[in-house]
Amino acid sequence: MSNITELKQIASQVRRDIVRMVHSAQSGHPGGSLGCTDFMVALYFEVMNHNAANFNMDGQNEDLFFLSNGHISPVFYSVLSRSGYFNIDEMSTFRQLNSRLQGHPTTHEGLPGVRVASGSLGQGMSVAAGAALTKKLNGDSSLVFSLHGDGELQEGQIWEAAMFAPNHQVDNLICTIDANGQQIDGSTEEVMSLGDIGGKFEAFGWDVMHIENGNDMSQVLAGLNQAKTRTGQGKPVLIVMKTDMGSGVDFMEGTHEWHGIAPNDDQLASALNQLEETLGDY
Amino acid sequence: MTEYINQGSKDTRSGFGAGLLELGQNNPNVVALCADLTGSLKMNDFKDAFPDRFFQVGIAEANMMGLAAGLTIGGKIPYTGTFANFSTGRVYDQIRQSIAYSGKNVKICASHSGLTLGEDGATHQILEDIGLMKMLPGMTVINTCDYNQTKAATIAIAEHDGPVYLRFGRPKVPNFTPADQNFQIGKAVILNEGTDVTIIATGHLVWKALEACQELENQGISAEVINIHTIKPLDEETILASVAKTGCVVTAEEHQQNGGLGESVGGLLVRKKPAPQQFVAVNDSFGESGTPDQLMEKYGLSSANIVEAANQAISRKNS
Known part of the structure; x- marks a missing residue:
């Protein structure tokens, strides 16, 4: 249980980092970042075996992560820096000129922890495979x-x-779908219904799992640990993880409105009031 | 002029297949991917020799490019194989983001480029691929002229750390460059020294440039012929030295004039040494069905077109 408490504390700080970065840049994508915070914290602080202190592109004998939906770069940058890939102070450069923290993640500026550029959607599953x-x-x-x-x-x-x-038989691969049901123009249901995501992947031959609440750290951790046990059996593993877009900041929750806009000063203050500063702000 | 002997016509794609097999034997990190065109790309020998290092991806070129980008992480050197159209235009954003912008060591190998794909027609005859690829920062662009050169280039690009576009073709064409050539990326090859006009050709147009050179000699004109197998980075030094001597240029390529070799050369000359230039290239048009020879003639890519362009360039120089 103690590691769950600790992971929740890290997640609270990561959420503060997200809203502060997006507020400071007055651009970026807070909604999806907040929704995926618990997953990313569980992955980088518990589930993956990775070497933050000595990043190298090849990453042999360590677990690798690829962010395909690159617009949620704020949560990626926060988790990378909080786990030791680069100094937390660099988060203040998010989306600024000459920064390694580009609007969407890239290898081009040499930011440790990033292994491929993403942002133009749909490419990350191929790269991961x-x-x-x-x-x-x-x-x-x-x-x-x-x-x-x-x-x-x-x-x-x-x-x-x-x-x-x-x-x-790429059975050393665990892909997770952030099923928050939202996209820029509205709900996925309205824009282009995805139907039964798990059923579709199952029909393609994947071993499909579900995390019913991707904002419950215990469920996320249990789901990821279970996914690891299902690798090496001839099938890639797919996790359909339900999340709340904007999770952790009440006025951002459950709506596509906060997909890609920044909070103003008052909204930032309100958000930070809801999120405990556990590790010290950057 | 310097004499070149056709050692027996062969397709450049077979040079790719032979090079890939030899490379596979010597470099365990080389892997290959193909999108349901293994026979057409002559990748069967590699596939049979190294089944664990060959990935059939089906008719899914976008996925192939992403897979190739991912395969580099951990030290593999992926060679992708499909037709030029499906290697570039179809997957431009995948190449741009996952390979070029991400700086991945992927070798994009494209057969059936240009008009000489023939009877399949314009849907498959991409004439824009050199332009698409040369615009990408960090991308090396190579268009080889015969079997031996394609084989040598296939092997050489494994030693270059970074993305490469290697363009070759379908038909049997004269094989005249040395089997033991030392292929150097970015280093042009002067095939004939001359004083009146510089002919800069790439791919299948190199042999036609040599034919044109002979005809020009019969007319009393001394042509310098340069095989510019690497379009990016361009061998500026060799081109500028030649133009300093001849004072005018013909560029020849199986590609659109817009975005092709000719524009790279023209841009160089405008910046460094303006000189009259004539373009032998497809002029803002799609191709069509026909035999390779019929198409090359109809679209103005014959040796006679190069001769005519050379005379025009010389006359502009002298006017």
Whole structure:
């Protein structure tokens, strides 16, 4: 239980980082970042075996993570810096000129922890599957994780990758779908219904799991740990994880309105009042 | 002029297949991916020799590009194989974000480029691929002229750390460059020294440039012929030295004039040494069905077109 308490404390600080970064830049994507905070904290502070202090691109013999829905860069940057990839002070440069913390994540500026650029949606599952193949070729038994938005599943390339991975028994791959039911123009139901996400992937040959509440740290951790036990059995693993967009900040919760806009000064103050400063702000 | 012997016509794609096999034997990090065109790309020998390092991806080129980007993480050197159209235009954003912007060591190998794909027609005859690829920061762009050069280039690009676009074709064409050539990325090859006009050609147009050079010699004109197998980075030094001598240029390529080799050369000349230039290229048009020879003639890419362009360039120089 103690690690759950600790992870929740980290998540609170990461949420503060997210709203502060987006407020400071007066641009960015807070909603999806807040919704995926618990997942990202569980992954980087508990589930993955990774080497933050000595980042190298090849990442042999460590678990890898690919963020396919690159617009939720604030949560990615916060978790990377809080886990030791770079100094937390650098978060103040988010979306500024000459920053390594670009609007969408990139390898181009040399930010430790990022292994591919993302932002143009639908590409990360292919990249993650490729990295997983290389691990197999290298006899490296560690795992590859990725995260995708549910709206992102409307991109055709996702389904090319979804077909490839089971066909080639890429069973060292755990892809998670952030099923928050929202996208820029409205709910996924209104914009382009995704139907039964789990059923679709199952039909493609994936081992499908569900995390019913992706903002409950215990459930997230249990789900990820279970996913690890289901690797190595011939199928890639897919987790459909329900989250609340904007989770943790009451006026941002459950709406697509906060997909890509920044809080003003009053809204920032209100948000920070709801989020305990546990590790010290950057 | 310097004489070149056709050692027996072969397709450049077979040079790619032979190079890939040899590379596979010598470099365990080389892996290959193909989107349901293994036979057309001549990748069967690699596939048979190294089944664990070959990935059939089906008709899913976007996924192939992403997979290739991911495979580099951990030290593999992926070679992707499909037609030029499906290697570039179809997957431009995947190449742009996951490969070029991400600085991934992927070798994009494209067969059936240009008009000489022939009877399949314009849907498959991409004439814009050099332009698309050369615009991407950090992308190396290579268009080889014959079997031997394609084989040598296929092997050489594994030693270059960064994304490469390697363009070759379908038909059998004269094989005249040395089998043991030392292929250097970005280093142009002067095939014939001349004083009146510089002909800069790439891909299948290099042999036609040599034919044109012979005809020009019969007319009493001394042409310098440069095989510019690497379009980016461009060998500026060799081009400028040649133009300093001849004072005028013809560029020749199986590609749109817009965005092609000719525009790279023209841009260089405007910046460094303005000189009259004539373009042998497709002029803002799609292709169509036909035999390779018929198409090259109809779209103005024959050796006679190069001769005519050379005379025009010389006359502009002298006017």
